[in-house]
Amino acid sequence: MRPxxxxxxxxxxxxxxxxxKLNVLLTERQLKDPKTDEIIFxxxxxxxxxxxxxxxxxxxxxxxxxxxxxxHDIFLEQFHTFGNTDRMLNERDxxxxxxxxxxxxxxxxxxxxxxxxxxATVKPDQAHQQTKWFSVEDLPELGFDxxxxxxxxxxxxxxxxxxxxxxxxxxxxxxxxxQLQSLYEAVLGKKLxxxxxxxxVALMKYVIxxxxxxxxxxxxxAQVFIxxxxxxxxxxxxxxDFSI
Amino acid sequence: MRPxxxxxxxxxxxxxxxxxKLNVLLTERQLKDPKTDEIIFxxxxxxxxxxxxxxxxxxxxxxxxxxxxxxHDIFLEQFHTFGNTDRMLNERDxxxxxxxxxxxxxxxxxxxxxxxxxxATVKPDQAHQQTKWFSVEDLPELGFDxxxxxxxxxxxxxxxxxxxxxxxxxxxxxxxxxQLQSLYEAVLGKKLxxxxxxxxVALMKYVIxxxxxxxxxxxxxAQVFIxxxxxxxxxxxxxxDFSI
DNA sequence: TTGCATAGTGTATAATTAACACATAAGCTG
DNA sequence: CAGCTTATGTGTTAATTATACACTATGCAA
Numbered sequence: 001m002r003p004x005x006x007x008x009x010x011x012x013x014x015x016x017x018x019x020x021k022l023n024v025l026l027t028e029r030q031l032k033d034p035k036t037d038e039i040i041f042x043x044x045x046x047x048x049x050x051x052x053x054x055x056x057x058x059x060x061x062x063x064x065x066x067x068x069x070x071x072h073d074i075f076l077e078q079f080h081t082f083g084n085t086d087r088m089l090n091e092r093d094x095x096x097x098x099x100x101x102x103x104x105x106x107x108x109x110x111x112x113x114x115x116x117x118x119x120a121t122v123k124p125d126q127a128h129q130q131t132k133w134f135s136v137e138d139l140p141e142l143g144f145d146x147x148x149x150x151x152x153x154x155x156x157x158x159x160x161x162x163x164x165x166x167x168x169x170x171x172x173x174x175x176x177x178x179q180l181q182s183l184y185e186a187v188l189g190k191k192l193x194x195x196x197x198x199x200x201v202a203l204m205k206y207v208i209x210x211x212x213x214x215x216x217x218x219x220x221x222a223q224v225f226i227x228x229x230x231x232x233x234x235x236x237x238x239x240x241d242f243s244i
Numbered sequence: 245m246r247p248x249x250x251x252x253x254x255x256x257x258x259x260x261x262x263x264x265k266l267n268v269l270l271t272e273r274q275l276k277d278p279k280t281d282e283i284i285f286x287x288x289x290x291x292x293x294x295x296x297x298x299x300x301x302x303x304x305x306x307x308x309x310x311x312x313x314x315x316h317d318i319f320l321e322q323f324h325t326f327g328n329t330d331r332m333l334n335e336r337d338x339x340x341x342x343x344x345x346x347x348x349x350x351x352x353x354x355x356x357x358x359x360x361x362x363x364a365t366v367k368p369d370q371a372h373q374q375t376k377w378f379s380v381e382d383l384p385e386l387g388f389d390x391x392x393x394x395x396x397x398x399x400x401x402x403x404x405x406x407x408x409x410x411x412x413x414x415x416x417x418x419x420x421x422x423q424l425q426s427l428y429e430a431v432l433g434k435k436l437x438x439x440x441x442x443x444x445v446a447l448m449k450y451v452i453x454x455x456x457x458x459x460x461x462x463x464x465x466a467q468v469f470i471x472x473x474x475x476x477x478x479x480x481x482x483x484x485d486f487s488i
Numbered sequence: 489t490t491g492c493a494t495a496g497t498g499t500a501t502a503a504t505t506a507a508c509a510c511a512t513a514a515g516c517t518g
Numbered sequence: 519c520a521g522c523t524t525a526t527g528t529g530t531t532a533a534t535t536a537t538a539c540a541c542t543a544t545g546c547a548a
Contacts, residue, residue, distance in 0.1 A: 005251065008327075008353055057327035057353065081325040081355050083252075083301035109252055109301065109353070111325050159407075178525075195528070196506065219524040220513035422495075439497070440537065457545095463493040464544035 004050035007105040010060045011048035011112050011146070012076075013153035014069065016119035017170035019179055021135045022186040023119060024150055025069065028130035029143050031096050041092050043141040044134070046149060048110065061113040069131065075116040075169040079156040080149075083109035087145040096143070114153040116169035161187050165204065168227035176214060176222035177201060206232035248294035251349040254304045255292035255326075255356050255390070257397035258313065260363035261414035263423055265379050266430040267363060268394055269313065272374035273387050275340050285336050287385040288378070290393060292354065305357040313375065319360040319413040323400040324393075327353035331389040340387070358397040360413035405431050409448065412471035420458060420466035421445060450476035 014025035026044035033040055047068040051060040057078065065071045085107050088097060097104060119133060134140060136154060139147065161167055167183050168175075181197045201207050206228045214221035258269035270288035277284055291312040295304040301322065309315045329351050332341060341348060363377060378384060380398060383391065405411055411427050412419075425441045445451050450472045458465035 005351075007249065008252065051327070051353075054329055054351070056329055057325065078325065081301065081322065083295070083355065085298055085300055107249075107298070109295075109355075111327065111353075163403075176526085193506070193508085194526090195508085198527080199505095214514095214526095216515085217525080218515040220515095220526045222526055420495085437537075437539085438495090439539085442496080443536095458495095460546090461494080462546045464495045464546095466495055 002052040002054060004052055006050065006103070007108050008051045009048050009108050009110045010051060010057060010064055011046045011082075011110045011149055012061055012064050012068075013046055013112065013114040013150055014065070014071075014117060014122070015114060015136075015153075015157060015170065016117050016122060016133055017183050017186060018119040018133070019182065020186070021137065022154075022170075023133040024136055024139070025122065025131060026134050026140065026142070027068070028132070029096065030130075031092070031099060034099075040095065043092065043143050044132075044139075044146075045143040046146050047131075050104070050108075051111075057111050061111075061115075065115060069122055071115070071117060071122060075166060076113050077115070077156075077160065078111060078113050080112045080152050081109060082112060082145055082149060083107075084145070090144075093144050110149075112149050112153060114157055116157075116166060118170060118172050120172065158188060165206065165227070165232060171227075174210065174212070174224045174226055176224060178222060180207075180225070205235055206230075246296040246298060248296055250294065250347070251352050252295045253292050253352050253354045254295060254301060254308055255290045255354045255393055256305055256308050256312075256320075257290055257356065257358040257394055258309070258315075258361060258366070259358060259380075259397075259401060259414065260361050260366060260377055261427050261430060262363040262377070263426065264430070265381065266398075266414075267377040268380055268383065269366065269375060270378050270384065270386070271312070272376070273340065274374075275336070275343060278343075284339065287336065287387050288376075288383075288390075289387040290390050291375075294348070294352075295355075301355050305355075305359075309359060313366055315359070315361060315366060319410060320357050321359070321400075321404065322355060322357050324396050325353060325355045326389055326393060327351075328389070334388075337388050354393075356393050356397060358401055360401075360410060362414060362416050364416065402432060409450065409471070409476060415471075418454065418456070418468045418470055420468060422466060424451075424469070449479055450474075 016023045030042045031040040049064045210224045212224045260267045274286045275284040293308045454468045456468045
């Protein structure tokens with residue numbers, strides 16, 4: 001295995017959508033006293049790891065996701081780099097770093113990526129016991145500067161979603177318009193008008209209705225749609241929609 | 245002097261506006277044969293430097309600007325981090341790094357910042373001989389991956405300018421509406437309608453007319469305005485203008 | 489005083505956004 | 519199987535915002 005670069009890491013904010021709210025994948029971090037086995041603290045962190053020698057940043061992010069969640073071929077976007085000298089210097093982080101990673105630098109610069117997945121495809125059970133989904137509205141205690149990283153990631157996701165149709169990455173392949181709308185509402189954090197929303201979507205030629213309806217629901221079944229990246233690539237015009 | 249971190253640097257894309265076009269500040273890089281004094285190559289690079297031990301990324305960017313251009317208290321924004329393993333491995337860069345910085349790592353991750361200045365305040369003469377303004381439309385041969393960095397910086401600047409009134413950072417304190425318009429045109433890369441532009445600006449309460457006119461121009465003198473960051477902060481509403 | 493160059497101004501039309509309510513279909517329950 | 523529950527699906531009007539477009543005003547220079 002290639003050696004790590006001790007002072008450069010990537011952290012991945014994995015966003016997932018469960019048809020109700022926007023979630024973030026977090027891993028439990030627990031420090032125990034080696035003698036008494038007493039828990040010193042418990043909190044949560046993002047999925048992250050050091051970049052390896054000879055590895056590109058993007059590659060590192062892809063590797064982290066694969067290793068820590070089993071995910072591959074998913075949407076990934078670099079959004080900000082965090083390099084304050086004090087970002088690993090609160091009390092718990094010092095304890096943790098000393099015990100677990102004594103060989104690692106004190107000042108690690110971390111490149112932030114966010115990724116988007118359909119919550120249902122990630123079952124944080126088997127191999128990754130201590131990994132769980134948390135609503136972005138109700139996060140647990142976080143290690144390092146990861147609260148700040150998540151906040152920034154969410155902001156960047158909102159900006160991005162308002163410009164580009166990346167929301168589909170958070171949905172299963174087939175979805176209904178209500179699901180799409182509730183995704184937008186979850187990410188943007190506000191309610192949208194159903195009829196106006198559907199009018200907008202109707203203009204997106206890359207959201208394609210299938211000859212298929214929802215099944216097994218206790219109400220009028222909805223039409224099922226897919227997103228065609230292909231059609232999108234071909235029909236998008238380089239509109240940056242500069243507002244002046 | 246504090247030691248450098250050998251594998252982390254910042255690169256600053258300094259944008260300047262000269263009332264006509266958008267420019268970038270670049271520094272000549274010339275490699276000479278130490279014996280014959282023959283020029284092996286000449287090209288240009290951004291202002292960059294390694295981060296120092298114990299230094300935040302932002303601080304490093306501020307320091308680089310101060311040391312390389314004399315600028316201080318200016319607008320700075322981190323926009324992307326460049327860390328491909330091959331970013332310093334084209335032929336000229338290898339030659340250069342071997343001769344000039346033999347002790348530095350081959351794989352340097354560079355955090356990109358852009359800054360905005362009024363071209364007139366930077367006179368790249370005295371201390372910084374080899375530093376010159378170049379139109380973003382007509383760049384010289386660039387070292388490392390700096391062409392890519394500039395392209396990304398320009399894209400991010402456009403996105404940012406379309407959301408927030410940061411253009412004023414590129415103008416002198418007092419400016420006319422025509423100057424403001426031509427700044428927007430230069431950054432966004434397209435012509436705007438004068439009357440519609442002025443209607444827009446009229447809605448920005450933080451663009452304040454002074455009781456003062458342009459002087460010494462061979463035509464009707466224009467009204468002079470200032471930008472009030474203060475009024476902006478107080479009147480901006482958190483509008484992310486999500487288009488759905 | 490005339491010419492030149494840029495400043496400054498308003499209106500009509502088109503496009504986009506925002507607000508809003510009722511009929512429909514499937515499963516469930518009794 | 520009747521009726522209840524729940525989410526789907528659909529159109530119009532008003533308000534706002536964006537676009538297109540042409541002439542007069544002012545100061546300086548020749």
